[in-house]
Amino acid sequence: MIELSAIPSLSGVYLFKDRKGKIIYVGKAKNLKNRLKSYFQHGEPDPRKSRMIELVKDFSYIVTSNEFEALILEANLIKEHKPPFNVLLRDDKNYPYLKITITEEWPKIEVVRKPKKDGNLYFGPYVPAQTMWEALSFIRRNFPIRTCKYNLNRPIRPCVQYQMKRCPAPCAGLIDKKEYMKGVEEAVLFLKGKRKQLIESLRQRMQKLSEDLKFEEAARLRDQIKKLERIFDKQRVVSLNLEDIDVIGVYIENSKISVNVLFVRNGLLVGSRDYIIKKAFYETTGNLLRSIIEALYSKDVLIPPSIIILQNIPENAEEIKKWLEEKRSDTVRLRKPFSKEEKDLINMAINNAKIHLKSRLSPFETTLNELKQRLNLKEFPSKIGAFDVSTLFGMHSVGSFIYWEDGTFNKNYYRHLKIKETQGIDDYSSMKEIVYRVVKKFDTEDGVPKPDFILIDGGRGHLNSALKVVDELKEEINVFAIAKEPDRLIFPDGMELLLEDNRPSSILLRKIRDEAHRFAISYHKKLRKKAAFTSLLEKIPGIGKKRRLTLLKHYGSVSRIKEASEEDIALLPGFTLKLAKRVLERLNREL
Template identity: 45%
Template sequence: MRRCPAPCAGRITRNEYMSNVREVEAFLRGKKEELIKDLEQRMLQLSEELRFEEAARIRDRLTAIRRAFDSQKVVAPELGNMDIIGIHQHEAHSMVNILTIRNGLLIGKKDFFLKNTTSSELSELLSEVIKFYYSKDMLYPKRIILSTQPEDRGTLQEWLRQRAGHRVSIAVARKSIEKKLLKMAQKNAEETLKVQLESPYRKTLEELKLRLSLKRTPYSIGAFDVSTTFGTHSVGAFVWWEGGDFQRDNYRHIRIKTVEGIDDYSMMEETIKRVFKSLEGLPDLVIIDGGRAHLEVALRAMDELLDKETEIDIIAVAKSPDRAILREGGEIMLDDGGPASLLLIAIRDEVHRFALSFHRKIRGKEFLESPLERVKGIGKKRRLALLKHFGSIDAIRKATVEEIASVKGMNRKIAERLKKSLQTL
């Protein structure tokens, strides 16, 4: 963004840098009068010293800060520093809206979307929201206002005290102004959730729900596939689609560890178990790239992983012809060219591409490196020396024992061992 003052490069002094840090801290704490007074004094001092360019920069900064503070809403000075947390739930999803009040000023708000919250009590959900939101370093409030007490209020308050370095109380809205702000946060959450759910893909996802007889609208879709070459270099892959696009932060790939030989079904089972354990949340719908047998294996794996209250829809999407295979039996052809069918095919094709790409990568890497890495006595330095001297694995394979032993760091015993190993490949 080219906005760093570059203190590490010496473009700004330590005192100037720390002054900027104090300004930011004062702004975030809502200390309007203190910050403006300090900047005005610095501007006057620079003008008296005839440092007009620097004074002009301070003036521009003052203008921007006044404009920012003017956009903030004065709530009530007596409220001090507090956060108001409002939640709105609809079907299987929830939206959280957090109002940030500092020195009686409403200085910002934060929204985040929660999936699969159907079975959560509000007190339990609030507890999870607090643990998630306040796990990051921040300027912690002195009070957190909610609609109801979280189930482990005492434990949360002690945890917050340790993180903030001061007491943070968790309380239900009592005063009129607190109730008004809580209602505002809840209304914000409701409106934001409505926008989230009414995405351009809403009709397509509703169509999927109906055609596939799903329990819920699949706002997020995950897909699994495996890839192998005759049981070697076997990998598993997972992709995540949400909000009209693939979410690469939620992509996963693994090297199969527990399966030997050609066994796609066991590979799929291992992939599902390991990937699901690494995800923070679960998708609304899971797609398996494969047929009925792959789907049955996936269902068994998910039954072992998930508790009875966690319900996730799962289907398989097969090729030639393209069709969706349902867990309850039956198949739905995907040859109509409609957006719902095309979406399922696109997600299946993406996970297949991702799995194949990772498979080719490790297969190529092992083809180049493993002949040397597998030989006892050849570490990184000797491996690099050999490749530098001969240029390729094939050239090493064609060399004599004497030629290999002549390379710096090598000896005849290791050269013979390497020559024997390469002849077996």
């Protein structure tokens, strides 16, 4: 039982846990007491909230001094525990940057995965990384800047990069500091996308070389300018007026969230990244956007830009802004798009998110989407439970429950069910009995997780029996029956849906029905075999219940007992050689 009365009305972070004590959600609150009460009070049901709350068996909380401190702690706990119902941007890759070490006497350029606040220049992130390698390759061929990590405190022999004309060899003193720094400045202009400024600087140098009759060097600069013009023409110029910005577009369909982030640096679109979020809990769009921002920038590999553009303002925008500014060590603005260029960018990001989500739908997910639409379900079904009652030769009614989850049958949740209370052969009462025994234990320690809907193998009478149980237990769950001849799905309101076509959703429903029936039949056969074995042994004088159980445990079948010797049987507890001989004589005579 969740106890809420002792919770303080202070800011802090709360952690929801499942029956095994695993943290499944981390949240923050300005008022812990009010926030936690809102999860458990009755009201308009929210499918996302209900799905999570059903699994919550315990919680804990941490009080903080203020809401901003709570936000930082929440982000750190999500990063550490990765709760399944929080927004997690699963991305094992870091974001590559180009770094120019302007704090060194002879700056170098290198690739790094984690920017630092060290006074050097960082350019990126480059997503995909191919664009970064192309930029680095161009710089090495066209700007005199080193890429090595040698200590240049004392002269050394130039390496092969000098011979390939890809480094001016400051290590050997073959270039003066002023000329070298000119190449560094031009590389910085190139990475910042300062086309006009860079080309004008190179043209001035080319003109000066021509005047000094250094025609070969001037020709090299002429060729370099042509290459630069070509590469600048290939770059995606979003706007010459934009600063460094990230544009976050979000598209939601069937409880799945697709996120596309566009990285714009100095007016150039340098890359983008896509994420799919399948299970996250959120209450409002603002709450979702806040969680996405926290997840995106909680890693130290991505420095927040000066502007983040979103389709809506996130929840707790001021606290988020303060948190981002601490990470950036500078001002950060969170806002909706203003200019036409910015509106085009947010529309591009949302459209990219939509396209990415559609492209990631597997045939399995397409089947579930089809099932959701045909059954008029509110949520994407990922867990289905199915019941069947089996009666062979007018005796031994048994029940089965099977569990289908995320594309496969989860046998950990299968249940064989003996009919205990129903007298005689009564399929409807038997169905009611087994449904009651399983449903009342949904989401308990010795039960199974509540499925998205229940499938009953049978007709309208079987369905009505199951619906009575669900109503009696006050469970909010969809229940359908699947009948034969012809194969059809029966809805609670009596509507029927034919399943004899080859649509993927029809095939899936029939497959689940057949598995429930197979599992029930297997149990039925097991019980009949055991009953036949027991009744045969009961006829042998001297073999009571205890000795029958000993034989059953040790040999498992009559045929294996017949294959045993008198001496082997006599070794069992409670048996003598005379009794063993009697058992074998009777079995050989009866069989």
